[in-house]
Amino acid sequence: QLQLQQSGPGLVKPSETLSLTCTVSGGSISSTSHYWGWIRQPPGKGLEWIGSIYYSGITYYNPSLKSRVTISVDTSKNQFSLSLSSVTAADTAVYFCARQGSGWYRVWGYWGQGTLVTVSS
Amino acid sequence: DIQMTQSPSTLSASVGDRVTITCRASQSISNWLAWYQQKPGKAPKLLIYKASNLESGVPSRFSGSGSGTEFTLTISSLQPDDFATYYCQQYNSYSETFGQGTKVEIK
Numbered sequence: 745q746l747q748l749q750q751s752g753p754g755l756v757k758p759s760e761t762l763s764l765t766c767t768v769s770g771g772s773i774s775s776t777s778h779y780w781g782w783i784r785q786p787p788g789k790g791l792e793w794i795g796s797i798y799y800s801g802i803t804y805y806n807p808s809l810k811s812r813v814t815i816s817v818d819t820s821k822n823q824f825s826l827s828l829s830s831v832t833a834a835d836t837a838v839y840f841c842a843r844q845g846s847g848w849y850r851v852w853g854y855w856g857q858g859t860l861v862t863v864s865s
Numbered sequence: 866d867i868q869m870t871q872s873p874s875t876l877s878a879s880v881g882d883r884v885t886i887t888c889r890a891s892q893s894i895s896n897w898l899a900w901y902q903q904k905p906g907k908a909p910k911l912l913i914y915k916a917s918n919l920e921s922g923v924p925s926r927f928s929g930s931g932s933g934t935e936f937t938l939t940i941s942s943l944q945p946d947d948f949a950t951y952y953c954q955q956y957n958s959y960s961e962t963f964g965q966g967t968k969v970e971i972k
Contacts, residue, residue: 791901791909791952791963804959807866840908848915850956851899855908 746771748841748856755862756835762828762863766841766856773822774799779844782815782826783852784837792837796844797824831863867891867955871964877972884940886967888931888953896932897957903966904949912951913938943969 752764766780773780781796795805797815805813814827828835841856868891878884888898896916901909911920913929916936926941940947948971953964 790965791903791954793954793961793963796959807960842908848897850897851911851914851954852901852909853911853920858908 746843746854748843748854750839750841750856750859752859752861754860755864756831757865758832758863759830762826762831762835762839762861764826764839764841764859764861766824766826768822768824768843771843773817773824774819777846779804779846779850780817780824781842781844781852783840783842785840785858786834786837794826794828794839833863835861836863837861866960867894867957867962869953869955869962869964871951871953871967873967874965875968875970877970878943879972880943880945882943882972884943884947884969886938886951886953886969888936888938888964890934890936890955890957893933894955894957897955898929898931898936899954899956900927900929900938901952901954902947902949903952909952940969 747769749767756762779796782794784792795815797803812829817824838858838860840858842852843854870889872887898916900913903909912923912927917929928939930937950966950968952966
């Protein structure tokens with residue numbers, strides 16, 4: 745059974761960089777049928793797509809976050825990672841990593857457990 | 866960006882009720898629409914993809930319909946496990962967006 749395990753700090757200072765990693769088990773991140781990505785949810789609010797990455801390194805980012813976001817993949821470790829720079833309190837949210845299908849099935853079928861990241865000094 | 870608007874924002878219903886949630890897109894997305902269910906403290910769960918296709922393992926009381934700019938999620942007979950928040954998501958473009966959510970509460 746595919747599992748996505750998230751890791752990273754739950755507290756980040758304003759203006760610093762938020763970094764999270766998602767480790768995939770029970771499946772290969774090099775699958776040609778899937779994308780991997782990050783979605784966040786501010787406390788009490790809705791879902792916001794951050795970006796997606798293919799195993800080859802092709803990325804797609806939310807235009808509103810594109811200038812601050814980097815998603816990378818490490819196929820040797822079966823991991824992918826999120827970096828969000830210059831964070832403010834508005835970036836406080838639960839961050840989810842997830843697996844996305846491709847083509848007509850480009851939906852989010854498997855999710856990590858979520859990590860609450862608080863931006864505060 | 867394509868904006869997704871759900872209605873209502875909150876819905877109060879009883880067990881056994883038929884429930885319908887609407888999602889409208891700011892421009893045509895063909896049928897590239899998914900529905901998710903989220904319970905407090907949990908990750909969302911995929912229910913419906915490509916507007917009307919039921920994800921494997923999802924009860925048949927859930928159904929989706931629509932195309933273009935207007936879509937619906939219907940729960941034919943609300944069960945206690947269905948009280949949750951529901952989100953639509955468009956994936957017509959490589960800049961996907963979610964609706965703001967519809968919370969289904971116990972009446």
